[in-house]
Amino acid sequence: MALFKLGNTHLPHRKKTACVASVRLGKKDIVVNIPMSMHIGAECTPLVKAGDSVYVGTIIGDSNAAVGAPVHSSVSGKVTGIGSILSINGRNVTTVTIESDGLFTKDPSLSPVKAESFADLSRAARNSGLVGLGGAGFPTAVKLDEKKISQIDTLLINAAECEPYITSDTRTIIENSDTLKAAIETFLTLSGVKKCVIGIEKNKPEAIKLLLEKFSGSENVLIKTLPTTYPQGGEKMLIYNCLGRIVPEGGLPADVGVIVLNVTTLTYLQKYLDTGMPLVEKTVTVDGSAVAEAKNITVPIGCRVGDVVSECGCDFENTGKIIMGGPMMGNALYTLDYPVLKNTNAILAFDKKESVKPKATPCIHCGRCVSTCPMGLNPTIYAKAVAKPIGEESYNLLLESKINLCIECGSCSYVCPAKRPLVENNRLAKANCRTYRERMESLKK
Numbered sequence: 001m002a003l004f005k006l007g008n009t010h011l012p013h014r015k016k017t018a019c020v021a022s023v024r025l026g027k028k029d030i031v032v033n034i035p036m037s038m039h040i041g042a043e044c045t046p047l048v049k050a051g052d053s054v055y056v057g058t059i060i061g062d063s064n065a066a067v068g069a070p071v072h073s074s075v076s077g078k079v080t081g082i083g084s085i086l087s088i089n090g091r092n093v094t095t096v097t098i099e100s101d102g103l104f105t106k107d108p109s110l111s112p113v114k115a116e117s118f119a120d121l122s123r124a125a126r127n128s129g130l131v132g133l134g135g136a137g138f139p140t141a142v143k144l145d146e147k148k149i150s151q152i153d154t155l156l157i158n159a160a161e162c163e164p165y166i167t168s169d170t171r172t173i174i175e176n177s178d179t180l181k182a183a184i185e186t187f188l189t190l191s192g193v194k195k196c197v198i199g200i201e202k203n204k205p206e207a208i209k210l211l212l213e214k215f216s217g218s219e220n221v222l223i224k225t226l227p228t229t230y231p232q233g234g235e236k237m238l239i240y241n242c243l244g245r246i247v248p249e250g251g252l253p254a255d256v257g258v259i260v261l262n263v264t265t266l267t268y269l270q271k272y273l274d275t276g277m278p279l280v281e282k283t284v285t286v287d288g289s290a291v292a293e294a295k296n297i298t299v300p301i302g303c304r305v306g307d308v309v310s311e312c313g314c315d316f317e318n319t320g321k322i323i324m325g326g327p328m329m330g331n332a333l334y335t336l337d338y339p340v341l342k343n344t345n346a347i348l349a350f351d352k353k354e355s356v357k358p359k360a361t362p363c364i365h366c367g368r369c370v371s372t373c374p375m376g377l378n379p380t381i382y383a384k385a386v387a388k389p390i391g392e393e394s395y396n397l398l399l400e401s402k403i404n405l406c407i408e409c410g411s412c413s414y415v416c417p418a419k420r421p422l423v424e425n426n427r428l429a430k431a432n433c434r435t436y437r438e439r440m441e442s443l444k445k
């Protein structure tokens with residue numbers, strides 16, 4: 001079985017917001033509901049209680065876990081309660097609710113942060129609450145591992161932004177190119193890494209032109225323009241397409257001398273060093289057929305999705321579906337009260353007509369899902385496995401057919417002429433594996 005192939009799915013781009021300057025949320029009298037887990041790893045414990053006053057940037061949650069990221073208030077105002085929310089991946093997550101006073105007063109204890117070593121930079125990444133902002137949500141400080149940095153020779157910046165509609169990374173490059181340049185210089189100086197490659201799909205001409213200007217004459221920063229084929233932003237695809245290196249199965253980018261950071265993540269890290277303000281806001285692309293005015297909008301983390309889409313003229317009467325993230329990998333929301341998360345890069349609202357789910361028909365064994373899968377997998381096997389009861393047989397079948405390698409890119413579902421819900425099956429298959437493992441573990445106790 002091939003480890004992976006080049007992404008070869010051609011999607012419509014629909015990046016009409018790429019040329020429009022981002023704006024800030026106009027509504028100030030908001031209530032934010034901030035989850036204590038917006039990252040891969042341990043959930044934070046709230047450090048505030050109802051009645052406490054907070055500022056923008058005040059720490060409100062943290063954990064001692066090795067893999068985690070603290071959480072900060074995105075508004076100034078009063079904590080009104082500690083509650084919980086059903087997250088889109090099905091877990092209950094603790095939340096801190098804060099009523100904004102509308103003033104957005106910065107925490108007076110915050111000041112610029114000095115980083116004189118790679119350990120300082122890693123500490124800054126942790127204190128800033130940074131996680132992978134391309135969608136993964138992996139704590140950035142864990143990636144900036146001091147013990148592994150000597151084996152890295154290349155910083156690879158992921159600016160591919162390969163899903164349709166989403167342009168928030170593109171606007172970050174265009175609107176913060178000096179900060180991005182400073183961030184790269186800081187990283188290379190403190191890490192000792194010699195080379196930086198910025199991987200960007202060629203459907204972003206304005207951003208590419210600006211990057212080429214900013215880094216003209218630079219010997220250690222290379223702009224690598226890539227074909228617009230999905231999923232170009234997948235970490236392993238990006239590493240292969242930019243550097244020709246293959247991450248071994250079960251391995252990490254560090255195993256081939258690479259550290260991959262999303263372009264907005266790296267830019268925020270520099271912003272944190274410059275100002276001391278942790279990650280409290282996010283620029284998200286709002287688009288889709290139910291939205292009158294598509295735009296990139298910078299919003300406080302934890303604010304209601306409903307507040308964000310209404311500022312873009314969402315036709316709620318005729319909205320059939322709202323997706324957090326892109327159309328390929330995003331998740332449909334079950335409530336307009338759902339909060340914007342650290343790693344939210346898009347909110348897409350579709351009208352009722354476009355939201356109708358196509359009827360799945362029987363598999364015609366055409367093999368398109370197999371030939372398009374960038375990881376060389378066979379999604380039809382996963383569909384068969386999830387039809388079986390959770391148990392040893394289905395677990396072994398899923399493991400043998402490498403379900404763990406599925407990056408949930410959605411390419412198989414997209415190309416399937418029978419409209420089979422393949423990526424949904426894959427997610428269910430992974431959940432079934434987790435359930436089986438947990439059952440086996442509990443039997444051992």
Ligand code: SF4
Binds near residue numbers: 377378408426
């Ligand atoms: S979602 Fe489908 S196409 Fe994408 S990696 Fe998984 S099996 Fe392959």
Ligand code: SF4
Binds near residue numbers: 366419
């Ligand atoms: S693409 Fe759809 S119809 Fe074709 S083999 Fe895969 S699941 Fe079956």
